[in-house]
Amino acid sequence: MKRSRKTLLSLLLVCSLSFFLTGCWDRREINDVAFAMVTGFDKTKDGKYKESLVIALPGKMAGGPGGGGGSGGENPFYVDSDVGINIREATQKMQGRMSRILNFSHRRVIVVGEEWAKSGLTPLFDVVTRVPQNRVTAMIVIADGEASKLIAGTPHMERFSGEAIREIVVTGFGEQPMLKDLAQKISLDGIDPVIPIFRLQPNKGEPKTEEIQASGAAIIRGDKMVEKVEGEEVNDLLWLSDQFKSHASQIMVEGKPVSITVRTGSRRLTVERLGERLVYRLKVSTEGGVFENIAGVDLFTPTKLAAVEEIWRKQLKSKLEKAVAKTQNLGSDIMGAGLILNLANPDEWRARQKDWAEHFSRAEFIIDVEAKIRRVGQISDNVAEPLKEKWR
Amino acid sequence: MTKRDGKDIKKLRWNKSLKDMVKNKQQRRNRYEELSQVDIQELMQKPLCHDLDENKRILQMLFEECSDIVFRDFTIEGTKTKATLIAVDGLVNTQLVDGHLLRSLLNGEGGESNLDLLQERTITATQMSSVENMGELVRQLLNGDTILLVDGNGKGLSVGLRGAEHRGVSEPETETVVRGPREGFTENIRTNTSMLRRKLKTPRLKMKAMVVGRETQTNLVISYLEGIVDPNLVQEVVKRIENIDIDGILESGYIEELIQDDTWSVFPQIMHTERPDTTAAVLLEGRVAVMVDGTPFVLIMPTTLWSMMQASEDYYERWQIGSLIRGLRIMLFLVGMLTPGLYIAIITFHQEMLPTSLLLSIAAARETIPFPAVVEALIMETAFEALREAGIRLPRTIGQAVSILGALVVGQAAVEAGIVSAPMVIVVSITGIASFTVPRFNLAISVRILRYPLMILAAVFGIFGIIIGTMLILGHLCKLRSFGLPYFSPVGPMRYADWNDTFVRMPLWSNEERPLQLNKENERRVGERTSQKIADKGGMKGEEK
Numbered sequence A: 001m002k003r004s005r006k007t008l009l010s011l012l013l014v015c016s017l018s019f020f021l022t023g024c025w026d027r028r029e030i031n032d033v034a035f036a037m038v039t040g041f042d043k044t045k046d047g048k049y050k051e052s053l054v055i056a057l058p059g060k061m062a063g064g065p066g067g068g069g070g071s072g073g074e075n076p077f078y079v080d081s082d083v084g085i086n087i088r089e090a091t092q093k094m095q096g097r098m099s100r101i102l103n104f105s106h107r108r109v110i111v112v113g114e115e116w117a118k119s120g121l122t123p124l125f126d127v128v129t130r131v132p133q134n135r136v137t138a139m140i141v142i143a144d145g146e147a148s149k150l151i152a153g154t155p156h157m158e159r160f161s162g163e164a165i166r167e168i169v170v171t172g173f174g175e176q177p178m179l180k181d182l183a184q185k186i187s188l189d190g191i192d193p194v195i196p197i198f199r200l201q202p203n204k205g206e207p208k209t210e211e212i213q214a215s216g217a218a219i220i221r222g223d224k225m226v227e228k229v230e231g232e233e234v235n236d237l238l239w240l241s242d243q244f245k246s247h248a249s250q251i252m253v254e255g256k257p258v259s260i261t262v263r264t265g266s267r268r269l270t271v272e273r274l275g276e277r278l279v280y281r282l283k284v285s286t287e288g289g290v291f292e293n294i295a296g297v298d299l300f301t302p303t304k305l306a307a308v309e310e311i312w313r314k315q316l317k318s319k320l321e322k323a324v325a326k327t328q329n330l331g332s333d334i335m336g337a338g339l340i341l342n343l344a345n346p347d348e349w350r351a352r353q354k355d356w357a358e359h360f361s362r363a364e365f366i367i368d369v370e371a372k373i374r375r376v377g378q379i380s381d382n383v384a385e386p387l388k389e390k391w392r
Numbered sequence B: 001m002t003k004r005d006g007k008d009i010k011k012l013r014w015n016k017s018l019k020d021m022v023k024n025k026q027q028r029r030n031r032y033e034e035l036s037q038v039d040i041q042e043l044m045q046k047p048l049c050h051d052l053d054e055n056k057r058i059l060q061m062l063f064e065e066c067s068d069i070v071f072r073d074f075t076i077e078g079t080k081t082k083a084t085l086i087a088v089d090g091l092v093n094t095q096l097v098d099g100h101l102l103r104s105l106l107n108g109e110g111g112e113s114n115l116d117l118l119q120e121r122t123i124t125a126t127q128m129s130s131v132e133n134m135g136e137l138v139r140q141l142l143n144g145d146t147i148l149l150v151d152g153n154g155k156g157l158s159v160g161l162r163g164a165e166h167r168g169v170s171e172p173e174t175e176t177v178v179r180g181p182r183e184g185f186t187e188n189i190r191t192n193t194s195m196l197r198r199k200l201k202t203p204r205l206k207m208k209a210m211v212v213g214r215e216t217q218t219n220l221v222i223s224y225l226e227g228i229v230d231p232n233l234v235q236e237v238v239k240r241i242e243n244i245d246i247d248g249i250l251e252s253g254y255i256e257e258l259i260q261d262d263t264w265s266v267f268p269q270i271m272h273t274e275r276p277d278t279t280a281a282v283l284l285e286g287r288v289a290v291m292v293d294g295t296p297f298v299l300i301m302p303t304t305l306w307s308m309m310q311a312s313e314d315y316y317e318r319w320q321i322g323s324l325i326r327g328l329r330i331m332l333f334l335v336g337m338l339t340p341g342l343y344i345a346i347i348t349f350h351q352e353m354l355p356t357s358l359l360l361s362i363a364a365a366r367e368t369i370p371f372p373a374v375v376e377a378l379i380m381e382t383a384f385e386a387l388r389e390a391g392i393r394l395p396r397t398i399g400q401a402v403s404i405l406g407a408l409v410v411g412q413a414a415v416e417a418g419i420v421s422a423p424m425v426i427v428v429s430i431t432g433i434a435s436f437t438v439p440r441f442n443l444a445i446s447v448r449i450l451r452y453p454l455m456i457l458a459a460v461f462g463i464f465g466i467i468i469g470t471m472l473i474l475g476h477l478c479k480l481r482s483f484g485l486p487y488f489s490p491v492g493p494m495r496y497a498d499w500n501d502t503f504v505r506m507p508l509w510s511n512e513e514r515p516l517q518l519n520k521e522n523e524r525r526v527g528e529r530t531s532q533k534i535a536d537k538g539g540m541k542g543e544e545k
Helices: A002-020 A087-095 A114-119 A122-129 A147-151 A161-172 A179-187 A232-240 A302-330 A337-344 A346-352 A356-362 B014-023 B025-038 B040-045 B052-062 B094-106 B115-122 B134-142 B189-199 B231-242 B252-259 B276-284 B319-348 B356-366 B373-393 B396-416 B422-436 B441-461 B463-479 B496-501 B528-537
Strands: A033-043 A049-056 A077-084 A101-103 A109-112 A139-143 A194-202 A210-221 A224-229 A247-253 A256-273 A279-292 A364-375 B069-075 B082-088 B128-131 B146-150 B156-159 B205-212 B218-225 B271-273 B288-292 B298-301
Touching: A002 B441, A033 A114, A033 A147, A033 A161, A033 B356, A049 A087, A049 A147, A077 A087, A077 A147, A087 A101, A109 A122, A109 A147, A109 A161, A114 A139, A114 A224, A122 A179, A139 A147, A139 A161, A139 A179, A147 A161, A147 A194, A161 A194, A161 A210, A210 A232, A210 A302, A224 A232, A224 A302, A232 A247, A232 A256, A232 A302, A247 A302, A256 A337, A256 A364, A279 A302, A302 A356, A302 A364, A337 A346, A337 A356, B040 B134, B052 B069, B052 B082, B052 B134, B052 B146, B069 B094, B082 B094, B082 B134, B094 B115, B094 B146, B094 B156, B115 B128, B115 B146, B115 B156, B128 B134, B134 B146, B134 B156, B189 B205, B189 B218, B189 B276, B189 B288, B205 B231, B218 B231, B218 B276, B231 B252, B231 B288, B252 B271, B252 B288, B252 B298, B271 B276, B276 B288, B276 B298, B319 B373, B319 B422, B319 B441, B319 B463, B356 B422, B373 B396, B373 B422, B373 B441, B396 B422, B422 B441, B441 B463
Parallel strands: A033 A101, A033 A109, A109 A139, A139 A194, A279 A364
Antiparallel strands: A033 A049, A049 A077, A194 A210, A210 A224, A247 A256, A256 A279, B069 B082, B082 B146, B128 B156, B146 B156, B205 B218, B218 B288, B271 B298, B288 B298
């Protein structure tokens, strides 16, 4: 027993020694830390860098004693920004006026200004990955304009602009543009990313707030943003980059509109023929359901339904063709055609890797679309319509 | 009685000093005190002599100023022989003594002066034995037997007509069940052995009696099932108890503390129970139970950590719920030990480990708290322990008031005043509830104790400290043994065969063997006929036609 007591004593002694190593103690209370929730990165006109932070104010949040609760009005965050010759300098300047230590471990959204995105994203990855606190699952989006303005938005449903951005991306895009995936896509030849774009939208109703609006997607070539796309085109581009997300599509049948919910969509890209000009085959198959049929197009008769399907198929095909043509014009390989060539024939790929953008632009894409309408609804007619002759 | 300081007490020879003693009362008393210190052992060795008066005088000397010892002198009818009845008032049943002893001796049915003949022919009592020396006589007398001394016999007769007051059999308060027997052990060891005997009606059930404690002379019963238990284990238990030399044993806790393997450990290495059914169950597993007179708590050895996670009801209810609840208990055991430490570590070191919104709510709640998390946790845990202690010690009627006050003060008011944060109250409550789910109270105590060092380690080193602490605890658990059985088995030394009754409780028929290799010869519990039949058809289905 004496031995065990000796062991215990020496253990205690060893542990107590650590109390003298105060310098190594990294204890920091949760209330000595300022949590940056969103960061915005911009490039100024004179070539400097601007960093903007949304910092959470837990004291202003509901739940804290004497805190917000029902008071409303005050935001649970504040936005600060500074300019420096690099990002670190800007951060240091801001830290100088903060009573709490900046912490980036809960930064889940990084917003890049349009200017920076146009000039190339690569330097950004140096900035964010050198901070060990940073999450590799943080999302990167592009601001339509200045990032510092976007992150100052006051969305109604979420507490921070970042959270709103995140939620919108999760619901509206097939794949989250995470730091780790983007870094991979940017560094890899033969595939280019599509990054969501956001802008501020003043609320037209009450109260007057600045809501976060998903305005489109950015097409990236290499690490530079080359095109902003908006509207329905975004869905097609996402589909091409294998990030299908369920969406609604309008088609015209005999001059009458029918709305189709595109539920599932798959994409398969294969190299069809090698040669001077590459030929790819893009097989797209999709299923949808009729969501709205105000005009009362007859969907009950199988032959007519097949006709509607055909219209949809053709429309989809022409849309995808247009989207493909666009990426080819821009030289941005969002479909990953280069990677597919690499997988199919590494030698061919190596021969073309150097000027891949040019090869890609000249490639031919054969698009096969298979579209199926699975659900036309329980009722093919409007329930309020007078019963037709044939049912009497 | 205390020794008078500095004075070297001379050993007194009984025979020589007897006459001097009677001379002066004061002197006699002083001498007597010395006597009780020094020579009582010698006195006890003395055989009874043929002269009744001499025996009586010695006894009266021994029981000087013991008002509860009754001497009843009489002459046996039909002879001229003098006799004396000696009994402890309150320990014997007076009516029975009157009816079976005094009446038969005074009414002259068997006018005999020979004790052997009296025992054979006259006295109508079941339990009788003759006593040959003083020590034996005194022991039997103080255990509640009535002693009959007859002149000219050189021995006495001890008649068991006990009738002491004791608590009746009632529901065990520390181990209540929804389903299962409602009887619990009492303070009377005879009642307890009878309850156990009623559960195990087999001559294999042995009840080896021992006496421990110089002054208390406490009766022990070591019970085991011969042929199921490992004989070496019984030998070891007996040996350890024989090694005990102490003035008093007031509860089985004394025995537990004196015979356990590691006295420095916080983990209990001997289990205790108030339930006869639990005792019977462990005997059937090949363990040994030690009953101690004067307490309803029976010691069970050897014990493993995992067996302390079991409750008797696991086996009485359906096996599915038994398994689920066992899993819950093991989980909550860890929760009870680690939660405050983990909370402190995450709040002060590893903020990135929390989901963002949870982190922000905790930060919001902690915004106005003046203390660091560890101080806050220590305040709350100590307040909680204080409340619990107050609740146990106070009379039941006041106890309720304490719990109301405590809930108000510790829970609501402290949060509203901004002294502690609401998440900390939640953590402390979860911990408290978790430690209550451990079915054995003495294991819950170790959880409570270990919580504090883990909290300190967490505050100083973060998760790293918790891991170090947990590793130390695990290492200790693996090293610990209870009567030769590794405390952490069947996990410590891996034994898969026992896992069907460790983390889960598989159906009874599938637990074919006794656990932990407590016995290697008689291992089978469920007969092949039964287990095979159920295993084949998934139940005792009727014959198909």
